[in-house]
Amino acid sequence: MSDKNYNPNELLICIASRLMEDRATCFIGTGIPMLAASLAQKMHAPNLISIFEFGGIGAQLEKLPLAVGDMRTFNKGLVAAGICDIMEAGQCGFVDYGFLGGAQIDMYGNLNSTIIGDDHDKPKVRLPGSGGGNDVGSTCWQTIIIMQHGKRRFMPKIDFITTPGYLSGPGAREAAGLPPNTGPYRVVTDLCTLGFDENTKRMKLFALNPGITLNDVVDNTGFELIITDKIEQNDEPSVEELQILRKEVDQDRYYI
Amino acid sequence: MKVLSTGIGELIQPPDINAFREWNRTHKPKALIDKRMSEKEAVSKYLKDGYYIGIELYGTVRAPLSLVREIIRQGYKNLNCAGQGVYESDLLAAANTIKKLDWTYIGFEVYGLSNSARRAVESGFVEKVVEWSNAALSWRFKAAAMGVPFIPTRVMLGTDTYKYSAAKVVECPFTGMKLCLLPALILDVGFIHVHRADKFGNCQIDGISGFAAEMARASKRLIISAEEIVDEDVIRSQPDRTIIPYYLVDAVVEAPFGSHPGEMSGLYERDERHIKNYANDSKDELLVKDYLNKWIYGVKNHKEYLDLVGTDKLDSMRIEGGNK
Numbered sequence: 412m413s414d415k416n417y418n419p420n421e422l423l424i425c426i427a428s429r430l431m432e433d434r435a436t437c438f439i440g441t442g443i444p445m446l447a448a449s450l451a452q453k454m455h456a457p458n459l460i461s462i463f464e465f466g467g468i469g470a471q472l473e474k475l476p477l478a479v480g481d482m483r484t485f486n487k488g489l490v491a492a493g494i495c496d497i498m499e500a501g502q503c504g505f506v507d508y509g510f511l512g513g514a515q516i517d518m519y520g521n522l523n524s525t526i527i528g529d530d531h532d533k534p535k536v537r538l539p540g541s542g543g544g545n546d547v548g549s550t551c552w553q554t555i556i557i558m559q560h561g562k563r564r565f566m567p568k569i570d571f572i573t574t575p576g577y578l579s580g581p582g583a584r585e586a587a588g589l590p591p592n593t594g595p596y597r598v599v600t601d602l603c604t605l606g607f608d609e610n611t612k613r614m615k616l617f618a619l620n621p622g623i624t625l626n627d628v629v630d631n632t633g634f635e636l637i638i639t640d641k642i643e644q645n646d647e648p649s650v651e652e653l654q655i656l657r658k659e660v661d662q663d664r665y666y667i
Numbered sequence: 668m669k670v671l672s673t674g675i676g677e678l679i680q681p682p683d684i685n686a687f688r689e690w691n692r693t694h695k696p697k698a699l700i701d702k703r704m705s706e707k708e709a710v711s712k713y714l715k716d717g718y719y720i721g722i723e724l725y726g727t728v729r730a731p732l733s734l735v736r737e738i739i740r741q742g743y744k745n746l747n748c749a750g751q752g753v754y755e756s757d758l759l760a761a762a763n764t765i766k767k768l769d770w771t772y773i774g775f776e777v778y779g780l781s782n783s784a785r786r787a788v789e790s791g792f793v794e795k796v797v798e799w800s801n802a803a804l805s806w807r808f809k810a811a812a813m814g815v816p817f818i819p820t821r822v823m824l825g826t827d828t829y830k831y832s833a834a835k836v837v838e839c840p841f842t843g844m845k846l847c848l849l850p851a852l853i854l855d856v857g858f859i860h861v862h863r864a865d866k867f868g869n870c871q872i873d874g875i876s877g878f879a880a881e882m883a884r885a886s887k888r889l890i891i892s893a894e895e896i897v898d899e900d901v902i903r904s905q906p907d908r909t910i911i912p913y914y915l916v917d918a919v920v921e922a923p924f925g926s927h928p929g930e931m932s933g934l935y936e937r938d939e940r941h942i943k944n945y946a947n948d949s950k951d952e953l954l955v956k957d958y959l960n961k962w963i964y965g966v967k968n969h970k971e972y973l974d975l976v977g978t979d980k981l982d983s984m985r986i987e988g989g990n991k
Binding site: 442463464465466467477478479480482492493495521536537538539540542544572574586587588590665666 | 724725726727728729750753770771772773774776777780781784785788789791796798799800801802803805806809820821822823824825826827828831836844845846847874875876877878879880881930932933937939
């Protein structure tokens with residue numbers, strides 16, 4: 412059963428949440444990934460191991476963390492360590508998925524969260540910077556990116572590569588020295604879910620969100636997407652998902 | 668070791684490991700001595716204009732905010748800073764304190780961008796911004812803590828974060844693989860807020876430890892603020908909990924609610940309304956000035972600050988079952 416009364420953020424959170432596997436180790440960045448992880452734990456993934464950059468591992472996400480270092484990130488947790496422990500676990504290959512956001516993305520899944528403008532020393536807009544983003548994109552086995560869709564966000568050339576996707580294409584990550592067999596896996600947006608073509612490492616349409624057409628996605632993407640015959644359909648948020656999201660995950664409505 | 672490339676960012680604080688060793692030999696007493704003092708004494712004694720500082724953990728979580736407010740109150744104008752921050756970095760930027768920044772994250776998380784830091788960078792007031800990842804800054808402290816000039820890592824490779832950093836890519840002499848070398852970061856003064864310390868500076872933290880262990884060991888001068896100064900016996904009853912040993916510490920300041928408006932794990936929640944109001948106000952430069960006048964310049968010390976917050980408010984933040 413579904414409920415048609417939901418907003419774009421709620422849809423984004425529900426779809427991202429479904430990608431979080433039970434028993435997997437997931438690095439959770441600030442914002443939407445926190446809500447998705449909390450929802451996943453309360454739905455299909457009670458044994459999801461959340462990992463937060465300042466030291467929290469395996470928390471029970473009863474209350475929504477508002478900071479990646481706050482005490483909710485290790486509430487009834489397994490470990491309260493420090494940032495080096497977390498980042499070294501990633502560098503050693505212990506982190507299955509990394510969940511990230513960004514302001515701009517290109518066809519290879521490279522992310523910008525540093526500046527808007529073409530001059531680093533005189534930016535039009537100074538954004539928050541890498542934080543743990545670059546570390547997650549460099550060392551987690553698979554990255555899942557969550558962001559709003561739009562031409563000014565999905566760009567042929569982004570202003571700054573903060574976090575590595577597949578860089579300039581096949582083999583580029585390895586050539587740069589990044590750990591083999593790592594990279595972006597999915598991009599979840601308010602319009603669709605995207606994946607990456609195995610050969611070209613370019614972004615391809617994986618599934619459409621309810622009520623969204625292929626044209627909507629193409630019109631809102633600033634570069635050419637790979638489109639195959641096999642496009643799946645994402646389900647609407649269920650009544651249960653929405654109820655848990657609104658009443659338990661974000662009852663104070665910080666994000667939804 | 669073959670250097671393949673170098674980031675174009677300025678190495679704001681070049682590491683001199685031998686000088687650091689000498690410093691630790693001559694400036695850090697190994698005897699147990701009483702280091703208690705006020706925020707005012709600690710900051711004026713150890714911080715000089717032009718110094719490079721670091722603040723742990725960040726903004727809304729276990730941050731030494733009574734010390735940050737004192738830095739601003741004393742009017743420092745040319746500090747360089749390791750930029751891993753939220754509210755505290757925004758305050759420092761709003762007070763025109765920072766000249767050069769090693770930047771990893773300055774923002775407001777749930778409330779968006781750091782408006783004062785944005786203005787300070789976009790207007791060119793901050794003269795230099797050098798990019799790093801979060802792991803990179805912590806590992807730079809770790810290298811200093813190990814007493815070595817750099818640490819090899821597998822982050823930042825292939826990105827503009829690397830290009831605008833002061834890191835180097837080298838060919839590993841053992842494996843031939845490409846590695847990103849990060850230079851050790853030795854602070855002139857580090858500031859850390861902890862749950863409890865004794866008067867000698869032995870410190871314990873409850874909950875996640877952020878980068879306290881590494882930054883404490885990377886600081887030429889280390890100023891600790893503590894929710895509570897405890898008897899030496901408390902430390903001795905649980906020495907395995909001591910994350911910062913006394914010999915790293917230069918000053919111990921007692922600062923209950925020292926992390927306000929941020930949280931202190933196990934003791935008190937964050938003051939959401941205060942943080943939210945500040946985040947909103949920070950969009951307007953004049954409102955930020957009003958904020959600084961009211962909460963920092965308008966009070967003499969941390970006690971007056973807490974009086975301004977009010978006992979009722981502070982009591983409402985306390986966590987039930989917390990040990991205060």
